[in-house]
Amino acid sequence: MSTIAPQAPAPRVARKEATDRRSSAQRSPLGVRVGVVTALAVVALLWLAPLLWALDTSLKLESETTAVPPQWIPESGFTLEAYRSVLASDDLITWFVNSTVISVAVTLLTVLVSALAAYGFSRCEFRGRGVLLALTVAGIMVPPQILIVPLYRQMIAMGLVDTYWGVILPQLVAPAMVFILKKFFDGIPRELEEAARVDGAGSFRIFWQIVLPLSRSILAAVAIFVFIGAWNNFLWPFIVTSNPDLMTLPVGLVTVQSTFGVRYAQVMAAAILAGLPLIIVFMLFQRQIIRGVATTGLGGQ
């Protein structure tokens, strides 16, 4: 594995922006760079091809979706026909509303409950803190899906099957988010809080008026990822709802999938509509989301 550089000066250039003109004449690393970036761009486009194809298909007449050979631009032009028929049945709108209500509730409550717990862990000394923290970390490693069997039984016992709360409540337990927020709170200097305490502010006021505003960026990151997870969640809503009026979009799409049959334009239109809110969220918060992958995905490292 002793791969030695063929030309000593050449690799040196790959370092930063093309500042070194001399060596660029020797091996044209700028050209290489442009080439690689172009290649990356082509790959990126291919990467998105399935999504573009879904969008394209959703804008076609049903009869033209399976034209041979496949066409990007259908002969009779684009149409919103598929969207019209999908939206004509109330189902999709109902599921859309359900998904929105459930995802927003899950996001707000998860962030609130997790932030409270994280702050408790971060600032309070009490017996058993270490044990509880260890439990939290263990909770990150145990996927909650493994609990569906008794959880469903419990929902029956609590009378929550086929209710919003039945879908929402089990999704609120987010040990990973507690852990991430605790790590962030640990990094906030305590002087501010102590000053406020001297001024007579209680723990909750300090939390609400000082700590939370200081943590806006991390709270936003956590909120966005909880929302994405809740919007896309399938297994639990699928198990706990059987009433079509209470289904979320993914569950609804799967249950009617068979009735769509080979009506590709309609399947794709429904899929696009289901994905749209997250695409909009993404466009609005692209930078925060990309940064948030690292903060939430790696446990606040």
Place this chain on the structure above:
Amino acid sequence: MSVAVAPQQPSATERPAARLRAGRSRQDLVPALLFLLPAAFGFVTFYAWPALRTFYLSFTDYSLLAPPEWVGVQNYAEVLGDRRFWKSLTVTLEYVVINIGVQTVVALALAVLMHRLTKSTLIRGVLLLPYLVANVVVALVWYTMLDAQLGIVNSGLELVGLDPVAFFGETSTAIPTIALVNVWRHMGYTALLIFAGLQSIPSSVYEAAAIDGASEWRIFWRITMPLLRPVLVLVLVLTVIGSFQIFDTVAVTTKGGPIDSTRVIYYYIYEKAFQQFDFGYAAALCVVLFVILAGVALAQVKILRAGDSDLD
């Protein structure tokens, strides 16, 4: 490891501090309880208690209609002799190996390329986009595109003179197809995680390597990989455990078929519990799965740590 202090020493020096903390501890207990109460309630009701119940139910015969009936280890004995369970386990493992293998290698390559060549947010955004689309929607789109007769991919194959492939309809191709579809969805996310790890490597290290005239290849193996290892371990553990959760794509596309070839472990648990109402047996399957997952996670951390120490 260098700070190995005699166990008794700190307790002696910390006594005044400990006493102080004990005083504070009483003072903190009430707010701490209030802060932790909502989360603790949720954790106990929807996590800890169901976990204990899973364990209990796995020793019972239970169908929701009548109260659980204790049967001892009978469920576990059945699991061990259950041909379908073993099949579902191998199918799941096949899925995880393809899914994680392809995903990790390509995501690592993409992350390194991005790190060395471009800081473009646009490219990162494009990579991440599929992750935002629900598993279910991704599965629907690919199911349509890969349809044996009408899908665009097979139209393309025919155009270049190849035979159409029944991607989801053939026992040999179904699992690889599902694995690769999910690689598509999840790879950008994984690449960004690794990318974040790369950014934590100080650039001075790369500058020093460049001054020494090291090739990119050498830089990758001698600098990037060793320094990236902790992040890579974390990413692997998380993605492997996530990969075992495969359910959505199967539920949308193949529903376990053709001929059991895609009945992954979660789909089997789902069928047992929610289609055949054999909750006790399903609970036993969950416990077995838990043991496997815990073992896999431990093994990963051990193996990758062992590699780590070689480098010092």
